[in-house]
Amino acid sequence: ETGVTQTPRHLVMGMTNKKSLKCEQHLGHNAMYWYKQSAKKPLELMFVYSLEERVENNSVPSRFSPECPNSSHLFLHLHTLQPEDSALYLCASSQEGTVYNEQFFGPGTRLTVL
Amino acid sequence: GDSVTQMEGPVTLSEEAFLTINCTYTATGYPSLFWYVQYPGEGLQLLLKATKADDKGSNKGFEATYRKETTSFHLEKGSVQVSDSAVYFCALQREGSYIPTFGRGTSLIVHP
Secondary structure, three states, rough: OEEEEEEOOEEEEEEEEEEEEEEOOOOOOOEEEEEEEEEOOOOOOEEEOOEEEEEEEOOOOOEEEEEEEEEEEEEEEOOOOOOHEEEEEEEEEEEEOOOHHHHHHHOOOOEEEE | OOEEOOOOOOOOEEEOOEEEEOOOEEEOOOEEEEEEEEOOOOEEEEEEEOOOOOOOEOOEEEEEEOOOOOEOOOOOOOOHHHHHHHEEEEEEEOOOOOOOOOOOOEEEEEEO
């Protein structure tokens, strides 16, 4: 595997379910990100883990819970979601401290909440 | 705070037409500037970048010049192809920060 991978690619869940999204980066980066991309809305940064420190967007509901066990893996735990949470969830990684520090994105998980 | 403003889309062009997508930014200091592209069904990928004033980023026939005096980073391509149909995002990142600021994205549709 190369780059940033995300699983599953598609997920359909009911509002009472609990599920997790997984992201893995194979680039040796030290920062990982979760973004939410909804139709007709700007890209929304949800969480950042940099050198294992967490930064979060205070507007993200508590039904989203991130976990970063090491610098290569990132999870997004989902519980009691709402239909408006249906979106494309993108994971990204970058190397903090470099001049460019560009983001490398995974293909995303398309989430549908029924 | 930092912000990035892009022209609203969709931009609809015929194949081989000239493309310009405007991007202006607000930020303190000298941020790095980026254009990302998102093809249908995929995540974003870096298209080009520039780190200082008057730098020109280029890739796959696309170009953008970092203009400090007008705080702009407009994306251009001389002759678009159907395969360029995608959503284009302008972004900035301040020096020493690992959190980028993205524009809202501009959809490009190229017809044969």
